[in-house]
Amino acid sequence: MKVLLAVDKFKGTLTGAQLTEALTAGLEGAGGCEVITCPIADGGDGTVDAALAAGYSEVTCTVTGPFAGQSVTARYAYSPAERTAVLEIAEAGGIARLREDQLDTWRATSFGAGELVLHAVGAGARTLIIGLGGSASTDGGAGLMQALGVKLQDADGRDLAPGGGALGQLASVDVAGLDERLAGVEIIMASDVTNPLCGPSGAAAVYGPQKGATEEQVPQLDQNLQKLADAVEETLNVSRGTFADSPGAGAAGGLGFACLSVLGATMRPGVDVCFEFTGFHRALEQADIVITGEGKFDEQTLQGKGPAGVAAEASARNLPVIAVCGISELSAAQAHDAGFTAVYSVVGDTQATLEESLANPRPYLQELAATIASTHLS
Missing domain, CATH: 3.90.1510.10 (Glycerate kinase, domain 2)
Incomplete structure:
Protein backbone atom coordinates (compact mmCIF):
# COMPACT_ATOMS: atom_id res chain seq x y z
CA MET A 1 0.00 0.00 0.00
CA LYS A 2 1.31 3.44 -0.95
CA VAL A 3 0.93 6.12 1.70
CA LEU A 4 1.23 9.78 0.75
CA LEU A 5 2.55 11.90 3.62
CA ALA A 6 1.60 15.53 2.93
CA VAL A 7 1.96 17.47 6.16
CA ASP A 8 2.42 21.08 7.21
CA LYS A 9 4.45 22.23 10.22
CA PHE A 10 3.75 21.96 13.95
CA LYS A 11 4.20 25.71 14.39
CA GLY A 12 6.95 26.56 16.84
CA THR A 13 7.78 22.89 17.39
CA LEU A 14 8.51 20.97 14.18
CA THR A 15 8.99 21.97 10.56
CA GLY A 16 7.06 20.09 7.92
CA ALA A 17 10.21 18.13 7.07
CA GLN A 18 10.74 17.12 10.71
CA LEU A 19 7.10 16.08 11.07
CA THR A 20 7.40 14.02 7.89
CA GLU A 21 10.54 12.34 9.23
CA ALA A 22 8.88 11.38 12.53
CA LEU A 23 5.76 9.96 10.88
CA THR A 24 7.80 8.10 8.25
CA ALA A 25 9.83 6.42 11.00
CA GLY A 26 6.65 5.23 12.69
CA LEU A 27 5.06 3.97 9.47
CA GLU A 28 8.16 2.18 8.22
CA GLY A 29 8.69 0.64 11.64
CA ALA A 30 5.23 -0.88 11.40
CA GLY A 31 5.98 -2.21 7.89
CA GLY A 32 3.62 -3.13 5.11
CA CYS A 33 3.60 0.18 3.27
CA GLU A 34 5.56 2.38 0.90
CA VAL A 35 5.80 6.01 1.96
CA ILE A 36 5.64 8.83 -0.58
CA THR A 37 6.25 12.34 0.73
CA CYS A 38 5.13 15.74 -0.52
CA PRO A 39 5.57 19.00 1.41
CA ILE A 40 2.58 21.33 1.75
CA ALA A 41 2.03 24.91 2.87
CA ASP A 42 -0.66 27.55 2.58
CA GLY A 43 1.26 30.72 1.74
CA GLY A 44 2.17 31.47 5.36
CA ASP A 45 5.37 30.60 7.16
CA GLY A 46 6.72 27.30 5.91
CA VAL A 271 -2.81 25.96 -0.85
CA ASP A 272 -3.55 25.80 -4.58
CA VAL A 273 -0.35 27.64 -5.46
CA CYS A 274 1.75 25.45 -3.17
CA PHE A 275 0.21 22.27 -4.57
CA GLU A 276 1.52 23.30 -7.99
CA PHE A 277 5.14 23.98 -7.11
CA THR A 278 5.42 20.91 -4.84
CA GLY A 279 3.91 18.51 -7.39
CA PHE A 280 1.17 17.44 -4.98
CA HIS A 281 -1.27 16.24 -7.64
CA ARG A 282 1.35 13.98 -9.24
CA ALA A 283 2.09 12.46 -5.84
CA LEU A 284 -1.61 12.03 -5.12
CA GLU A 285 -2.06 9.94 -8.26
CA GLN A 286 0.29 7.31 -6.80
CA ALA A 287 -1.38 7.07 -3.39
CA ASP A 288 -3.76 4.53 -1.86
CA ILE A 289 -4.20 6.54 1.34
CA VAL A 290 -3.18 10.03 2.46
CA ILE A 291 -1.87 11.26 5.80
CA THR A 292 -1.85 15.01 6.41
CA GLY A 293 -1.65 17.26 9.42
CA GLU A 294 -0.49 20.37 11.25
CA GLY A 295 0.02 21.46 14.83
CA LYS A 296 -3.52 22.46 15.74
CA PHE A 297 -6.79 21.38 14.19
CA ASP A 298 -9.58 23.90 14.68
CA GLU A 299 -12.08 25.83 12.60
CA GLN A 300 -9.25 27.84 11.03
CA THR A 301 -7.89 24.57 9.64
CA LEU A 302 -11.03 24.26 7.55
CA GLN A 303 -10.64 27.76 6.08
CA GLY A 304 -7.99 27.33 3.44
CA LYS A 305 -5.24 25.69 5.48
CA GLY A 306 -3.02 23.01 3.94
CA PRO A 307 -4.62 19.90 5.50
CA ALA A 308 -8.11 20.98 4.44
CA GLY A 309 -6.87 21.39 0.88
CA VAL A 310 -5.29 17.94 1.00
CA ALA A 311 -8.52 16.42 2.31
CA ALA A 312 -10.60 18.08 -0.40
CA GLU A 313 -8.35 16.85 -3.21
CA ALA A 314 -7.93 13.33 -1.82
CA SER A 315 -11.57 12.76 -0.91
CA ALA A 316 -12.56 13.90 -4.41
CA ARG A 317 -10.58 10.86 -5.59
CA ASN A 318 -12.24 8.66 -2.96
CA LEU A 319 -8.98 8.23 -1.07
CA PRO A 320 -9.07 7.90 2.72
CA VAL A 321 -7.47 10.86 4.50
CA ILE A 322 -5.97 10.50 7.97
CA ALA A 323 -5.04 13.64 9.90
CA VAL A 324 -2.35 13.94 12.56
CA CYS A 325 -2.12 16.98 14.82
CA GLY A 326 -0.81 18.11 18.17
CA ILE A 327 -4.24 18.98 19.47
CA SER A 328 -7.69 18.97 17.88
CA GLU A 329 -10.68 21.15 18.65
CA LEU A 330 -12.80 19.76 15.82
CA SER A 331 -15.75 17.48 16.43
CA ALA A 332 -15.90 14.15 14.62
CA ALA A 333 -18.73 15.54 12.48
CA GLN A 334 -16.72 18.62 11.47
CA ALA A 335 -13.73 16.49 10.53
CA HIS A 336 -15.87 14.07 8.54
CA ASP A 337 -17.64 16.86 6.66
CA ALA A 338 -14.25 18.31 5.70
CA GLY A 339 -13.17 15.00 4.16
CA PHE A 340 -11.09 13.50 6.96
CA THR A 341 -11.53 9.77 7.56
CA ALA A 342 -10.01 10.05 11.03
CA VAL A 343 -8.11 12.57 13.15
CA TYR A 344 -5.35 11.55 15.57
CA SER A 345 -3.94 14.05 18.06
CA VAL A 346 -0.84 13.79 20.23
CA VAL A 347 -2.80 15.28 23.11
CA GLY A 348 -5.71 12.87 23.43
CA ASP A 349 -4.57 9.80 21.53
CA THR A 350 -1.28 9.31 23.39
CA GLN A 351 -0.28 9.74 27.02
CA ALA A 352 1.41 13.07 26.26
CA THR A 353 0.43 16.23 28.09
CA LEU A 354 0.27 19.50 26.17
CA GLU A 355 3.66 20.48 27.59
CA GLU A 356 5.21 17.16 26.57
CA SER A 357 3.72 17.38 23.09
CA LEU A 358 5.36 20.78 22.61
CA ALA A 359 8.70 19.87 24.17
CA ASN A 360 9.31 16.54 22.41
CA PRO A 361 6.54 15.40 20.06
CA ARG A 362 8.60 12.96 17.95
CA PRO A 363 8.11 9.75 19.99
CA TYR A 364 4.39 10.42 20.28
CA LEU A 365 4.10 11.06 16.55
CA GLN A 366 5.88 7.78 15.84
CA GLU A 367 3.42 6.09 18.19
CA LEU A 368 0.48 7.64 16.32
CA ALA A 369 1.95 6.57 12.98
CA ALA A 370 2.22 2.99 14.22
CA THR A 371 -1.40 3.14 15.39
CA ILE A 372 -2.50 4.47 12.00
CA ALA A 373 -0.58 1.69 10.26
CA SER A 374 -2.21 -1.06 12.32
CA THR A 375 -5.69 0.47 12.05
CA HIS A 376 -5.83 1.73 8.47
CA LEU A 377 -3.06 0.02 6.51
CA SER A 378 -3.46 -3.62 7.46
Whole structure:
Protein backbone atom coordinates (compact mmCIF):
# COMPACT_ATOMS: atom_id res chain seq x y z
CA MET A 1 0.00 0.00 0.00
CA LYS A 2 1.31 3.44 -0.95
CA VAL A 3 0.93 6.12 1.70
CA LEU A 4 1.23 9.78 0.75
CA LEU A 5 2.55 11.90 3.62
CA ALA A 6 1.60 15.53 2.93
CA VAL A 7 1.96 17.47 6.16
CA ASP A 8 2.42 21.08 7.21
CA LYS A 9 4.45 22.23 10.22
CA PHE A 10 3.75 21.96 13.95
CA LYS A 11 4.20 25.71 14.39
CA GLY A 12 6.95 26.56 16.84
CA THR A 13 7.78 22.89 17.39
CA LEU A 14 8.51 20.97 14.18
CA THR A 15 8.99 21.97 10.56
CA GLY A 16 7.06 20.09 7.92
CA ALA A 17 10.21 18.13 7.07
CA GLN A 18 10.74 17.12 10.71
CA LEU A 19 7.10 16.08 11.07
CA THR A 20 7.40 14.02 7.89
CA GLU A 21 10.54 12.34 9.23
CA ALA A 22 8.88 11.38 12.53
CA LEU A 23 5.76 9.96 10.88
CA THR A 24 7.80 8.10 8.25
CA ALA A 25 9.83 6.42 11.00
CA GLY A 26 6.65 5.23 12.69
CA LEU A 27 5.06 3.97 9.47
CA GLU A 28 8.16 2.18 8.22
CA GLY A 29 8.69 0.64 11.64
CA ALA A 30 5.23 -0.88 11.40
CA GLY A 31 5.98 -2.21 7.89
CA GLY A 32 3.62 -3.13 5.11
CA CYS A 33 3.60 0.18 3.27
CA GLU A 34 5.56 2.38 0.90
CA VAL A 35 5.80 6.01 1.96
CA ILE A 36 5.64 8.83 -0.58
CA THR A 37 6.25 12.34 0.73
CA CYS A 38 5.13 15.74 -0.52
CA PRO A 39 5.57 19.00 1.41
CA ILE A 40 2.58 21.33 1.75
CA ALA A 41 2.03 24.91 2.87
CA ASP A 42 -0.66 27.55 2.58
CA GLY A 43 1.26 30.72 1.74
CA GLY A 44 2.17 31.47 5.36
CA ASP A 45 5.37 30.60 7.16
CA GLY A 46 6.72 27.30 5.91
CA THR A 47 6.06 28.12 2.25
CA VAL A 48 9.75 28.58 1.46
CA ASP A 49 10.58 25.38 3.35
CA ALA A 50 7.99 23.52 1.28
CA ALA A 51 9.59 24.76 -1.94
CA LEU A 52 13.04 23.73 -0.70
CA ALA A 53 11.73 20.27 0.18
CA ALA A 54 10.30 20.07 -3.34
CA GLY A 55 13.76 20.60 -4.85
CA TYR A 56 14.14 24.36 -5.10
CA SER A 57 17.50 25.88 -4.14
CA GLU A 58 17.92 28.13 -1.11
CA VAL A 59 19.08 31.69 -1.72
CA THR A 60 19.98 34.11 1.07
CA CYS A 61 20.33 37.87 0.94
CA THR A 62 20.55 40.84 3.29
CA VAL A 63 17.48 43.09 3.34
CA THR A 64 15.82 45.67 5.56
CA GLY A 65 14.00 44.15 8.53
CA PRO A 66 10.75 45.30 10.13
CA PHE A 67 12.21 48.76 10.84
CA ALA A 68 14.29 51.12 8.71
CA GLY A 69 18.00 50.79 9.40
CA GLN A 70 17.64 47.21 10.59
CA SER A 71 19.33 44.55 8.43
CA VAL A 72 18.29 40.91 8.43
CA THR A 73 19.30 37.81 6.48
CA ALA A 74 16.36 36.56 4.46
CA ARG A 75 15.87 33.30 2.56
CA TYR A 76 13.88 32.41 -0.50
CA ALA A 77 13.60 29.38 -2.75
CA TYR A 78 14.57 29.47 -6.41
CA SER A 79 14.30 27.08 -9.33
CA PRO A 80 16.64 28.14 -12.16
CA ALA A 81 14.99 25.64 -14.50
CA GLU A 82 11.54 27.11 -13.90
CA ARG A 83 12.88 30.64 -13.34
CA THR A 84 10.50 30.73 -10.39
CA ALA A 85 11.18 32.11 -6.92
CA VAL A 86 9.11 31.43 -3.81
CA LEU A 87 9.27 34.23 -1.26
CA GLU A 88 7.79 34.90 2.17
CA ILE A 89 7.16 38.48 3.21
CA ALA A 90 7.86 37.43 6.80
CA GLU A 91 11.48 36.65 5.88
CA ALA A 92 12.06 40.41 5.66
CA GLY A 93 9.64 42.39 7.80
CA GLY A 94 8.13 39.51 9.73
CA ILE A 95 6.39 39.87 13.06
CA ALA A 96 8.26 36.75 14.22
CA ARG A 97 11.48 38.79 14.13
CA LEU A 98 10.21 40.98 16.96
CA ARG A 99 9.53 40.46 20.63
CA GLU A 100 6.07 41.45 21.79
CA ASP A 101 7.41 44.60 23.41
CA GLN A 102 9.03 45.61 20.09
CA LEU A 103 5.85 45.55 18.02
CA ASP A 104 5.24 48.95 16.44
CA THR A 105 3.25 48.72 13.24
CA TRP A 106 3.06 52.54 13.12
CA ARG A 107 6.78 52.56 12.20
CA ALA A 108 7.23 49.10 10.65
CA THR A 109 7.98 48.98 6.93
CA SER A 110 7.62 46.58 4.02
CA PHE A 111 10.77 47.98 2.37
CA GLY A 112 12.64 44.72 2.88
CA ALA A 113 9.96 42.84 0.98
CA GLY A 114 10.68 45.03 -2.03
CA GLU A 115 14.40 44.32 -1.70
CA LEU A 116 13.62 40.61 -1.56
CA VAL A 117 11.60 40.91 -4.78
CA LEU A 118 14.44 42.74 -6.53
CA HIS A 119 17.01 40.18 -5.42
CA ALA A 120 14.91 37.34 -6.86
CA VAL A 121 14.37 39.19 -10.13
CA GLY A 122 18.08 39.96 -10.27
CA ALA A 123 18.78 36.24 -9.86
CA GLY A 124 16.75 35.58 -13.00
CA ALA A 125 13.25 34.85 -11.72
CA ARG A 126 10.42 35.54 -14.14
CA THR A 127 7.71 34.21 -11.84
CA LEU A 128 7.46 35.23 -8.20
CA ILE A 129 5.25 33.38 -5.75
CA ILE A 130 4.86 35.53 -2.65
CA GLY A 131 3.53 34.18 0.63
CA LEU A 132 1.88 37.04 2.50
CA GLY A 133 1.62 35.75 6.07
CA GLY A 134 3.23 37.19 9.18
CA SER A 135 4.08 40.80 8.31
CA ALA A 136 4.80 43.35 11.05
CA SER A 137 3.84 46.40 8.99
CA THR A 138 0.60 48.20 8.17
CA ASP A 139 1.99 50.52 5.51
CA GLY A 140 -0.12 49.46 2.52
CA GLY A 141 3.01 48.17 0.83
CA ALA A 142 4.43 51.72 0.72
CA GLY A 143 7.87 50.47 1.72
CA LEU A 144 7.79 47.79 -0.95
CA MET A 145 6.82 50.38 -3.56
CA GLN A 146 9.66 52.68 -2.51
CA ALA A 147 12.17 49.83 -2.68
CA LEU A 148 10.99 49.10 -6.22
CA GLY A 149 11.47 52.70 -7.35
CA VAL A 150 8.08 54.32 -6.77
CA LYS A 151 8.27 57.88 -5.42
CA LEU A 152 6.05 58.63 -2.42
CA GLN A 153 6.53 62.25 -1.37
CA ASP A 154 5.07 64.82 1.00
CA ALA A 155 3.88 68.33 0.11
CA ASP A 156 7.47 69.65 0.26
CA GLY A 157 8.74 67.05 -2.21
CA ARG A 158 10.51 64.96 0.41
CA ASP A 159 10.48 61.18 0.33
CA LEU A 160 8.01 59.78 2.81
CA ALA A 161 9.41 58.32 6.02
CA PRO A 162 8.94 54.57 6.60
CA GLY A 163 5.84 53.11 8.22
CA GLY A 164 2.08 53.40 8.04
CA GLY A 165 2.13 56.33 10.44
CA ALA A 166 3.92 58.49 7.87
CA LEU A 167 1.31 57.94 5.16
CA GLY A 168 -0.71 60.83 6.56
CA GLN A 169 1.91 63.15 5.02
CA LEU A 170 1.57 61.67 1.53
CA ALA A 171 0.98 64.26 -1.20
CA SER A 172 2.14 62.62 -4.43
CA VAL A 173 2.85 59.25 -6.04
CA ASP A 174 5.11 58.78 -9.07
CA VAL A 175 5.43 55.28 -10.56
CA ALA A 176 7.69 56.31 -13.45
CA GLY A 177 10.77 55.05 -11.62
CA LEU A 178 9.45 51.52 -11.10
CA ASP A 179 12.36 49.12 -11.68
CA GLU A 180 12.37 48.13 -15.35
CA ARG A 181 13.43 44.57 -14.52
CA LEU A 182 9.90 43.94 -13.21
CA ALA A 183 8.44 44.26 -16.71
CA GLY A 184 7.00 40.92 -17.78
CA VAL A 185 7.54 39.28 -14.39
CA GLU A 186 4.52 37.28 -13.25
CA ILE A 187 3.72 37.89 -9.59
CA ILE A 188 1.40 35.53 -7.74
CA MET A 189 0.36 36.27 -4.18
CA ALA A 190 -0.33 33.08 -2.26
CA SER A 191 -2.86 33.96 0.42
CA ASP A 192 -6.32 33.13 1.68
CA VAL A 193 -6.88 36.59 3.14
CA THR A 194 -9.88 38.28 1.50
CA ASN A 195 -9.90 41.53 3.49
CA PRO A 196 -10.00 44.83 1.59
CA LEU A 197 -7.41 47.48 2.34
CA CYS A 198 -9.56 49.80 4.44
CA GLY A 199 -12.67 49.92 6.58
CA PRO A 200 -13.93 47.76 9.45
CA SER A 201 -12.60 44.58 7.82
CA GLY A 202 -9.44 46.23 6.49
CA ALA A 203 -5.77 45.77 7.30
CA ALA A 204 -5.60 48.24 10.19
CA ALA A 205 -8.87 47.34 11.91
CA VAL A 206 -8.47 43.57 11.74
CA TYR A 207 -4.73 43.01 11.99
CA GLY A 208 -3.33 46.26 13.39
CA PRO A 209 -3.89 45.49 17.08
CA GLN A 210 -1.99 42.19 16.94
CA LYS A 211 0.91 44.08 15.36
CA GLY A 212 1.10 46.58 18.20
CA ALA A 213 -1.29 49.32 17.02
CA THR A 214 -2.95 51.18 19.88
CA GLU A 215 -6.66 51.92 20.02
CA GLU A 216 -5.92 55.47 18.90
CA GLN A 217 -3.59 54.40 16.09
CA VAL A 218 -5.96 51.97 14.38
CA PRO A 219 -8.38 54.57 12.92
CA GLN A 220 -5.46 56.83 11.97
CA LEU A 221 -3.72 53.96 10.18
CA ASP A 222 -6.96 53.20 8.36
CA GLN A 223 -7.23 56.82 7.22
CA ASN A 224 -3.61 56.77 6.13
CA LEU A 225 -4.13 53.60 4.09
CA GLN A 226 -7.14 55.22 2.41
CA LYS A 227 -5.00 58.24 1.57
CA LEU A 228 -2.38 55.96 0.00
CA ALA A 229 -5.02 54.07 -1.95
CA ASP A 230 -6.62 57.24 -3.30
CA ALA A 231 -3.26 58.64 -4.39
CA VAL A 232 -2.09 55.44 -6.06
CA GLU A 233 -5.38 54.81 -7.85
CA GLU A 234 -5.52 58.42 -9.06
CA THR A 235 -1.96 58.11 -10.37
CA LEU A 236 -2.85 54.88 -12.18
CA ASN A 237 -5.98 56.58 -13.58
CA VAL A 238 -8.43 54.01 -12.25
CA SER A 239 -11.63 54.58 -10.31
CA ARG A 240 -11.56 54.82 -6.52
CA GLY A 241 -11.54 51.40 -4.89
CA THR A 242 -10.49 49.49 -8.01
CA PHE A 243 -7.63 47.89 -6.11
CA ALA A 244 -8.24 48.94 -2.51
CA ASP A 245 -11.59 47.16 -2.40
CA SER A 246 -10.28 44.00 -4.05
CA PRO A 247 -10.31 40.82 -1.94
CA GLY A 248 -6.86 40.40 -0.44
CA ALA A 249 -5.80 44.05 -0.73
CA GLY A 250 -5.58 44.12 3.06
CA ALA A 251 -3.26 41.11 3.25
CA ALA A 252 0.15 41.62 4.89
CA GLY A 253 -0.70 45.05 6.24
CA GLY A 254 -1.93 46.21 2.84
CA LEU A 255 1.01 44.87 0.87
CA GLY A 256 -1.60 43.01 -1.15
CA PHE A 257 -2.87 46.38 -2.38
CA ALA A 258 0.60 47.45 -3.54
CA CYS A 259 1.15 44.23 -5.45
CA LEU A 260 -2.30 44.28 -7.06
CA SER A 261 -2.10 47.92 -8.11
CA VAL A 262 1.50 48.77 -8.94
CA LEU A 263 2.80 45.31 -9.86
CA GLY A 264 -0.27 43.84 -11.56
CA ALA A 265 -0.10 40.77 -9.35
CA THR A 266 -2.77 38.12 -9.05
CA MET A 267 -4.10 36.70 -5.79
CA ARG A 268 -4.62 32.95 -5.50
CA PRO A 269 -5.42 30.58 -2.61
CA GLY A 270 -2.14 29.69 -0.95
CA VAL A 271 -2.81 25.96 -0.85
CA ASP A 272 -3.55 25.80 -4.58
CA VAL A 273 -0.35 27.64 -5.46
CA CYS A 274 1.75 25.45 -3.17
CA PHE A 275 0.21 22.27 -4.57
CA GLU A 276 1.52 23.30 -7.99
CA PHE A 277 5.14 23.98 -7.11
CA THR A 278 5.42 20.91 -4.84
CA GLY A 279 3.91 18.51 -7.39
CA PHE A 280 1.17 17.44 -4.98
CA HIS A 281 -1.27 16.24 -7.64
CA ARG A 282 1.35 13.98 -9.24
CA ALA A 283 2.09 12.46 -5.84
CA LEU A 284 -1.61 12.03 -5.12
CA GLU A 285 -2.06 9.94 -8.26
CA GLN A 286 0.29 7.31 -6.80
CA ALA A 287 -1.38 7.07 -3.39
CA ASP A 288 -3.76 4.53 -1.86
CA ILE A 289 -4.20 6.54 1.34
CA VAL A 290 -3.18 10.03 2.46
CA ILE A 291 -1.87 11.26 5.80
CA THR A 292 -1.85 15.01 6.41
CA GLY A 293 -1.65 17.26 9.42
CA GLU A 294 -0.49 20.37 11.25
CA GLY A 295 0.02 21.46 14.83
CA LYS A 296 -3.52 22.46 15.74
CA PHE A 297 -6.79 21.38 14.19
CA ASP A 298 -9.58 23.90 14.68
CA GLU A 299 -12.08 25.83 12.60
CA GLN A 300 -9.25 27.84 11.03
CA THR A 301 -7.89 24.57 9.64
CA LEU A 302 -11.03 24.26 7.55
CA GLN A 303 -10.64 27.76 6.08
CA GLY A 304 -7.99 27.33 3.44
CA LYS A 305 -5.24 25.69 5.48
CA GLY A 306 -3.02 23.01 3.94
CA PRO A 307 -4.62 19.90 5.50
CA ALA A 308 -8.11 20.98 4.44
CA GLY A 309 -6.87 21.39 0.88
CA VAL A 310 -5.29 17.94 1.00
CA ALA A 311 -8.52 16.42 2.31
CA ALA A 312 -10.60 18.08 -0.40
CA GLU A 313 -8.35 16.85 -3.21
CA ALA A 314 -7.93 13.33 -1.82
CA SER A 315 -11.57 12.76 -0.91
CA ALA A 316 -12.56 13.90 -4.41
CA ARG A 317 -10.58 10.86 -5.59
CA ASN A 318 -12.24 8.66 -2.96
CA LEU A 319 -8.98 8.23 -1.07
CA PRO A 320 -9.07 7.90 2.72
CA VAL A 321 -7.47 10.86 4.50
CA ILE A 322 -5.97 10.50 7.97
CA ALA A 323 -5.04 13.64 9.90
CA VAL A 324 -2.35 13.94 12.56
CA CYS A 325 -2.12 16.98 14.82
CA GLY A 326 -0.81 18.11 18.17
CA ILE A 327 -4.24 18.98 19.47
CA SER A 328 -7.69 18.97 17.88
CA GLU A 329 -10.68 21.15 18.65
CA LEU A 330 -12.80 19.76 15.82
CA SER A 331 -15.75 17.48 16.43
CA ALA A 332 -15.90 14.15 14.62
CA ALA A 333 -18.73 15.54 12.48
CA GLN A 334 -16.72 18.62 11.47
CA ALA A 335 -13.73 16.49 10.53
CA HIS A 336 -15.87 14.07 8.54
CA ASP A 337 -17.64 16.86 6.66
CA ALA A 338 -14.25 18.31 5.70
CA GLY A 339 -13.17 15.00 4.16
CA PHE A 340 -11.09 13.50 6.96
CA THR A 341 -11.53 9.77 7.56
CA ALA A 342 -10.01 10.05 11.03
CA VAL A 343 -8.11 12.57 13.15
CA TYR A 344 -5.35 11.55 15.57
CA SER A 345 -3.94 14.05 18.06
CA VAL A 346 -0.84 13.79 20.23
CA VAL A 347 -2.80 15.28 23.11
CA GLY A 348 -5.71 12.87 23.43
CA ASP A 349 -4.57 9.80 21.53
CA THR A 350 -1.28 9.31 23.39
CA GLN A 351 -0.28 9.74 27.02
CA ALA A 352 1.41 13.07 26.26
CA THR A 353 0.43 16.23 28.09
CA LEU A 354 0.27 19.50 26.17
CA GLU A 355 3.66 20.48 27.59
CA GLU A 356 5.21 17.16 26.57
CA SER A 357 3.72 17.38 23.09
CA LEU A 358 5.36 20.78 22.61
CA ALA A 359 8.70 19.87 24.17
CA ASN A 360 9.31 16.54 22.41
CA PRO A 361 6.54 15.40 20.06
CA ARG A 362 8.60 12.96 17.95
CA PRO A 363 8.11 9.75 19.99
CA TYR A 364 4.39 10.42 20.28
CA LEU A 365 4.10 11.06 16.55
CA GLN A 366 5.88 7.78 15.84
CA GLU A 367 3.42 6.09 18.19
CA LEU A 368 0.48 7.64 16.32
CA ALA A 369 1.95 6.57 12.98
CA ALA A 370 2.22 2.99 14.22
CA THR A 371 -1.40 3.14 15.39
CA ILE A 372 -2.50 4.47 12.00
CA ALA A 373 -0.58 1.69 10.26
CA SER A 374 -2.21 -1.06 12.32
CA THR A 375 -5.69 0.47 12.05
CA HIS A 376 -5.83 1.73 8.47
CA LEU A 377 -3.06 0.02 6.51
CA SER A 378 -3.46 -3.62 7.46
